[in-house]
Amino acid sequence: MGGSSRQAYLDAMGITAWVRLDAGGEARATNVSAEASESLVRHAGEGRHPETVVEPLDSGVRRNDASGEPATGELNWDELKARVSVCTRCAELAATRTQTVFGVGDHNAQWMVIGEAPGAEEDRQGEPFVGRAGQLLNNMLKAIGLQRETVFIANMIKCRPPGNRDPLPEEIANCSDYLQRQVALLSPKIILAVGRISAQNLLKTSEPLARLRGKVHRLGDVPLVVTYHPAYLLRTPGDKAKAWTDLRFARDVAEGRRS
Numbered sequence: 162m163g164g165s166s167r168q169a170y171l172d173a174m175g176i177t178a179w180v181r182l183d184a185g186g187e188a189r190a191t192n193v194s195a196e197a198s199e200s201l202v203r204h205a206g207e208g209r210h211p212e213t214v215v216e217p218l219d220s221g222v223r224r225n226d227a228s229g230e231p232a233t234g235e236l237n238w239d240e241l242k243a244r245v246s247v248c249t250r251c252a253e254l255a256a257t258r259t260q261t262v263f264g265v266g267d268h269n270a271q272w273m274v275i276g277e278a279p280g281a282e283e284d285r286q287g288e289p290f291v292g293r294a295g296q297l298l299n300n301m302l303k304a305i306g307l308q309r310e311t312v313f314i315a316n317m318i319k320c321r322p323p324g325n326r327d328p329l330p331e332e333i334a335n336c337s338d339y340l341q342r343q344v345a346l347l348s349p350k351i352i353l354a355v356g357r358i359s360a361q362n363l364l365k366t367s368e369p370l371a372r373l374r375g376k377v378h379r380l381g382d383v384p385l386v387v388t389y390h391p392a393y394l395l396r397t398p399g400d401k402a403k404a405w406t407d408l409r410f411a412r413d414v415a416e417g418r419r420s
């Protein structure tokens with residue numbers, strides 16, 4: 162990506178006037194607060210230490226013995242999407258959703274982005290990360306040279322919680338084998354967990370998001386990096402500089418420069 166093009170996406174993220182500081186490509190914003198600038202250094206240092214290794218979500222095997230249908234872990238993309246579309250495991254969500262939000266993107270993608278749950282607009286459109294938060298995610302991806310169409314984007318759960326409440330633990334558990342099958346089918350080079358709910362549930366931890374950033378976690382064999390949810394960044398633009406740090410860190414991990 163050309164410098165001017167990247168600058169345009171950084172501008173769209175609200176991070177302007179990035180300048181090179183050294184030949185190694187480290188950069189910093191000239192217009193972020195002293196606190197944010199300090200955090201760039203602090204988290205760059207943290208990134209050298211591999212963190213937790215977490216087993217994949219669950220067994221991924223749920224054979225419907227009554228119907229004799231194949232287990233979730235045996236389904237292909239089309240079969241999995243069809244099964245999710247009629248799922249009623251979470252009675253409240255199944256009754257209140259407009260439609261399921263399976264996920265979208267390239268089935269051969271090297272990057273997988275995992276968020277929390279569909280919101281109102283996602284529920285209407287049937288696609289994750291649309292609206293203003295989706296636009297910001299697109300710009301975040303573009304800033305590191307990725308087009309939305311070239312990654313796969315999904316959520317922990319596939320149905321909108323009413324009133325945009327947090328997903329319940331049992332809803333995340335109900336939906337986990339679908340997500341696990343998506344991860345297995347995709348076999349991505351890296352997972353980017355966006356937001357606290359996604360990060361804590363994927364990593365099976367209650368650690369605050371700030372402590373999970375800047376480290377390489379693993380979900381099974383797949384490296385996993387944590388960053389802020391774009392909806393949070395819209396409310397807290399001062400943290401966009403930290404998200405930019407996370408994205409560059411994730412890119413380094415995906416390209417084998419960090420492990």
Ligand code: SF4
Binds near residue numbers: 248249255319
């Ligand atoms: S959230 Fe997942 S498990 Fe629950 S009803 Fe929707 S698709 Fe089924």
